[in-house]
Amino acid sequence: MTLPSLPPLPALFRRFVLVSLILVGATASAASIAGVSFEDRIRLADTDLLLNGTGLRAVLTFKGYAAGLYLTQKARTPEQVLATPGAKRVQMKMLLDVEAKEFVKAIDVGIRRNSSEAQQAALKERMAQFDRNVAQIGTVKKGDVVNLDFIPARGLLLTLNGQPRGEPIPGDDLYAGVLKIFIGELPVDKKLKAGLLGTSAP
Numbered sequence: 001m002t003l004p005s006l007p008p009l010p011a012l013f014r015r016f017v018l019v020s021l022i023l024v025g026a027t028a029s030a031a032s033i034a035g036v037s038f039e040d041r042i043r044l045a046d047t048d049l050l051l052n053g054t055g056l057r058a059v060l061t062f063k064g065y066a067a068g069l070y071l072t073q074k075a076r077t078p079e080q081v082l083a084t085p086g087a088k089r090v091q092m093k094m095l096l097d098v099e100a101k102e103f104v105k106a107i108d109v110g111i112r113r114n115s116s117e118a119q120q121a122a123l124k125e126r127m128a129q130f131d132r133n134v135a136q137i138g139t140v141k142k143g144d145v146v147n148l149d150f151i152p153a154r155g156l157l158l159t160l161n162g163q164p165r166g167e168p169i170p171g172d173d174l175y176a177g178v179l180k181i182f183i184g185e186l187p188v189d190k191k192l193k194a195g196l197l198g199t200s201a202p
Contacts, residue, residue: 031068033195036093038068045087045151047072052081055195057188063095065146067182069196076197078183082176088150090182090196093143100137107134110181110188123177126169130178133158133166150175 030037033054040051049070057064070089075081111127112120137160140146147159155170156178180187187193194200 034063034066034095036066036095038066038091038093042070042089044070044089044149045154047087049087049089050074053196053198055189055192057092057192064098065092065094067092067192067196069182074198076199078180078185078197081179081183081197086152088175088179090148090179092146092148094140094146096142098140100135100140103137103140104131104134106188107131107178107181110184111177113186114180114184115177119173119177123171123174126171126174127177129166129169130156130158130174133169136165148175148178 030039031051031054032038034056038051038054042049042051049072052069052071052074054066054068056066068089068091069081070091071081071084072086072088073084075084108127108131111123115123140160145161147157149157149159150172151157151168154168156175157168158165182188182196183193191200
């Protein structure tokens with residue numbers, strides 16, 4: 001019985017490398033958590049942003065949303081995130097239906113817990129405007145994508161499934177306050193904070 005001849009080793013090696021590259025290319029373009037994928041890179045305000053980390057907002061067995069933080073460069077501490085220049089994005093992918101008024105409550109509580117009285121006073125009118133933008137949504141549904149974007153020279157922009165909700169609200173301090181809801185000293189979820197900072201496995 002004659003055994004089939006095998007290709008020369010270099011040819012096998014080249015084939016292995018090619019297949020490996022194809023497989024890596026298919027899996028390296030996105031990160032996944034709770035069955036939800038996040039692109040490794042996005043473009044916002046003519047700027048390339050990198051996925052800094054992902055996390056899950058959960059209470060007991062209830063999963064609210066998966067989130068990803070996008071920055072112009074990697075950051076591993078809240079201070080580094082806040083000091084990172086340029087555009088930023090917090091992206092939330094909903095895992096259940098939530099009334100917008102519950103979002104407003106969570107945002108307001110997060111701002112109060114992570115901002116001084118002076119900071120809250122400075123943000124009061126703009127936060128009221130942002131709350132109105134959120135409230136207009138009505139209900140955020142499972143599968144919806146909510147983006148909290150910072151666009152330099154324009155401010156905080158809320159989008160739902162790619163559609164803007166209201167006009168951008170100016171102020172670096174406003175977006176910093178919103179970021180602190182997720183990565184501040186008293187974040188909405190400690191595991192979510194660690195995930196967004198890339199300091200724990202999702």
